[in-house]
Ligand SMILES: Cc1cc2nc3c(=O)[nH]c(=O)nc-3n(C[C@H](O)[C@H](O)[C@H](O)COP(=O)(O)OP(=O)(O)OC[C@H]3O[C@@H](n4cnc5c(N)ncnc54)[C@H](O)[C@@H]3O)c2cc1C
Ligand code: SF4
Ligand code: SF4
C-alpha cells in the first residue's frame with residue numbers, strides 16, 4: 001500500500017531558490033500536504049508551508065502541484081502514479097516569502113477597497129426578511145474560502161504585475177457582485193466593478209472558475225452578469241426585475 | 251525593535267477576537283488584532299453546524315429560559331449560571347447583528363433566519379448556512395472590521411489608523427508593569443522571525459482551543475492552548491481543565507484525515523448510528539437523567555423528525571459526551587466498523603439532492619478525502635478531541651480574568667460558560683456574546699485607569715531572551731518527535747475514559763518530556779521557521795497537558811467530558827467544585843473552588859425532580875420552599 005514517492009519542492013526566499021528533491025513515504029489515503037508535512041518532520045524541519053484546517057475549508061494551503069494551482073490538503077496522492085515525480089511550488093502570481101509561502105497582501109488590500117455592506121437604515125437587527133431564493137445567488141459567492149487560487153491563475157495579473165494596481169481580480173470582482181445581488185444592500189454598485197476594480201480587463205476566459213476548489217461559477221454567475229449590467233442595465237429584464245424587488249419584507 | 255502602542259491588544263482573530271475588536275473600536279479604542287495565521291483563517295472558519303440562539307423562528311415556544319435550561323442540563327449543572335444566562339439572553343441579538351453586517355443565513359419561508367436541530371437543544375435553534383456556518387461568521391466579522399477601517403480612513407486618512415490586523419504574528423509573553431497590571435505583549439512575526447512589542451493598557455486573550463495536545467483531534471495547528479499558557483504564566487487561574495469534549499463523530503479513515511470533524515448536523519438532519527451488527531445502539535445508552543426526553547423505540551425516534559410535538563427525540567441527539575462514550579464502548583466491545591469506528595448513515599432518510607443541499611461540505615469532504623459517497627453509503631466515524639470546556643477563569647459580565655488586572659479572555663480559551671460539557675452551536679454564540687463583552691470590558695477598564703501602565707525595558711528583555719533562546723541552544727531533540735509523543739501520552743492516558751493510575755503515569759511521562767524539551771534543537775534561521783515555532787508552542791501544550799492531567803486526577807467522579815473508570819458515577823458533592831490550576835514554584839498546582847449557587851428564580855425553571863438529580867442533599871435543602 002505504502003510507497004516511496006519522489007517529490008521536488010521549491011525551496012528558497014525572495015532572492016533565490018530552486019527545486020529540491022526528496023524521497024518520502026506515502027501511505028494510503030494521503031494528500032500532498034501530508035507528504036509535505038512528512039518532509040518537514042523528517043528531513044527539512046524549516047520547510048515553510050501554510051495550512052490550517054486540512055479539510056479544504058480555510059484556503060491556507062494553496063500552491064502549484066505539477067504547475068496546477070491547487071489546495072495541497074485536497075490533492076490526493078492516488079491521483080499520481082507511484083513513479084511520477086510530484087513537483088510542488090509556490091503560487092506564481094504572488095511574491096515568495098519563503099519556500100511555499102507567498103506574500104498575498106495584494107488580496108487583503110483589494111478587500112479593503114470594496115465598500116462593505118450597508119443595510120437599510122430603517123430596519124433594526126431582527127427585522128431583516130429575505131427569501132431563500134433571493135439570498136441563494138450571493139450565498140454561492142460567500143462559499144469562497146479566500147484561497148486566492150483564482151487570483152493566482154487569472155492571466156491579467158499572473159503575467160502582468162503592473163495590472164495589480166488597477167485590477168482587483170476575480171475574487172474581489174465577485175465580492176462586488178455578491179453585494180450587488182444582496183437583497184438588502186443599499187449602496188449603488190452599478191459602476192464600481194468597471195470603474196474602480198478593472199472589470200474591463202477580464203476577457204471571460206474562465207480560468208478562475210476552473211481552479212476554484214469551492215466550484216463557484218465565478219465567471220458565469222458573477223463576472224458575466226456584471227459585465228452585462230455595465231453594458232446596459234435597462235435592457236436586461238431579469239436584472240431589472242431583480243433590482244426592483246430588492247426589498248421584500250413580510 | 252519594532253514597537254507599537256495601542257489601547258487594547260486582542261490576541262486571536264477567531265470569532266471571539268474579531269467580535270471583541272469590533273466592540274472595542276466602536277467604543278473608541280485603538281485596537282491591535284493579532285493572529286498566528288492569516289486574517290480570516292482562524293479555527294472558527296471550520297465550524298459547520300450553526301450558531302445557537304433562541305430566536306424562536308421555528309418554534310414559538312423557544313426563548314432564553316429554554317436555552318438556558320438546555321445549556322445547564324448539557325453542562326451537568328456544572329457551569330457558571332450567570333454566564334449561561336447572559337449567553338441565552340444575548341445570543342439572538344448577536345446573531346441578528348450579524349445580518350446588519352451582511353451575513354446571509356439560510357431562510358425560513360417567512361424570510362426569517364432558519365434554525366436547525368442539534369443535540370441537547372429542545373427546539374430547532376441553530377442559525378446556519380448549509381454546513382459552513384463558521385465561514386459565514388468569520389467572513390462577516392472580517393468584513394465588518396474592514397467596514398470600520400473604511401470609516402477610519404474617511405476620518406483619519408488611513409485604513410489602519412485605529413484598528414490594525416497583525417497577521418502571522420505570534421504572541422509569546424504577556425508583560426506587566428511593576429504594580430502587576432497588564433502593560434503589553436511580546437511576540438514575533440512568523441514571516442521574518444523579527445520581534446514585536448506592544449504597549450497596551452489592556453489585553454484580550456481570544457486564542458481558541460488546545461486540541462493539538464491530543465493525537466486524534468479536529469483542531470488545526472493553531473490549537474496549542476497558547477492563551478492558557480500565557481494566562482498561567484501571567485498569574486491567571488484556569489478552571490475545569492479536566493473537561494475536554496470528544497466529539498462523537500470524527501472521520502476515522504483514511505488515517506491522514508483521522509479526527510477531522512463530521513458535523514453533528516448529519517445527525518440533526520436524520521443521520522443514524524449503527525454498529526457492525528446493524529443495530530441502532532444509541533437506544534442502549536440513554537442515561538437515566540435523560541430517559542424522559544428521548545425516544546425508546548425506532549418508530550418514535552423516526553416520528554420526531556416530522557412531528558416533534560408528539561414524539562421524543564432520537565437518542566442519536568443526546569449530548570456529545572453520551573454519544574462519544576457509547577461509540578467508544580461499541581468499538582471496545584468488538585462491534586465497530588472495519589477502521590475502528592461505527593457507521594453513520596444519512597443516505598436512508600434523505601434523498602441525494604437534499605443531502606447535497608443541506609450537507610454540501612460533508613458530501614464534498616467524504617467524496618474527495620475518503621472516496622465515500624454519503625448519499626449512497628454510510629460514513630465511518632469515531633470520537634475526536636474537539637473542544638475544551640475548561641480554560642481561563644473570568645468574571646461573567648466583563649470577561650476580566652481572575653487575578654490579572656487588565657487581562658480579559660473570551661471564546662474557547664475562557665471557561666465557565668459550558669461547565670462539564672458544551673452543547674453544539676453554543677460555542678459560536680459564546681464567541682459573539684462574550685467577545686462583545688470582552689471588548690466592552692476592556693474599554694470600561696481602560697476608562698477607569700488614572701494612569702496608563704508603563705512597560706519596563708527589563709520586562710521586554712526577559713520576554714525577548716525567552717522567545718529567541720531555542721534558536722541558539724543547539725540541542726539534539728527533535729521538536730516534532732516530542733510533540734508526537736506528547737500527543738500519544740494524552741491520547742492513551744488522558745483520553746475519553748480515564749483511570750487514576752494511568753493519569754499518574756501520564757504525569758510521569760509528561761515530566762520526562764519536560765526534561766527532553768530542554769534539549770530540543772532548531773535547524774535553520776528565524777525566517778518562517780515552523781520548527782522554532784513548534785518549540786515555543788510546545789511549552790504551552792505541555793502546560794495544557796499537565797493542567798488537564800492534574801485536574802483529571804483531582805476530580806474523583808464522572809461528569810460530562812470527564813469520565814473516570816475508577817469513579818464511574820456522577821457525585822453531587824463534586825457538582826459545585828471547580829478544580830482550579832495556577833502556577834507556583836515553576837509548576838502547575840491545583841486547588842478547589844466553589845461554584846456560585848443557582849439563584850431561586852433560575853432554579854424555578856427546572857422541575858424539582860430534575861434538580862434533585864444534580865444537587866447534593868444539603869444544596870437541595872437550601873433552596874427556597876417555592877422552588878424545592
Ligand atoms: C471542525 C469544527 C467544527 C465546529 N463546529 C461548530 C459549530 O457548528 N457550532 C459551534 O458553536 N461551534 C463549533 N465548533 C467549535 C468552535 O468553532 C470553536 O470553539 C470556536 O470557533 C473557537 O473560536 P475562538 O474565537 O475562541 O478561537 P479560534 O477561532 O480558534 O481563533 C483563535 C485565534 O487565536 C490566534 N492565536 C492563537 N494563539 C495565538 C498566539 N500565541 N499569538 C497570536 N495569535 C494567536 C489564532 O491565530 C486565531 O486567530 C467547531 C469546531 C471545529 C474544530
Ligand atoms: S474569466 Fe476573467 S477573471 Fe477569470 S481568469 Fe479569465 S480573465 Fe481572469
Ligand atoms: S473564488 Fe474560489 S478560487 Fe477564488 S479565492 Fe474564492 S474559493 Fe478560492
Ligand code: FES
Pocket residue numbers: 050051052053054055056057058059060061062071072073074
Ligand atoms: S489547510 Fe485549509 S484549505 Fe488546505
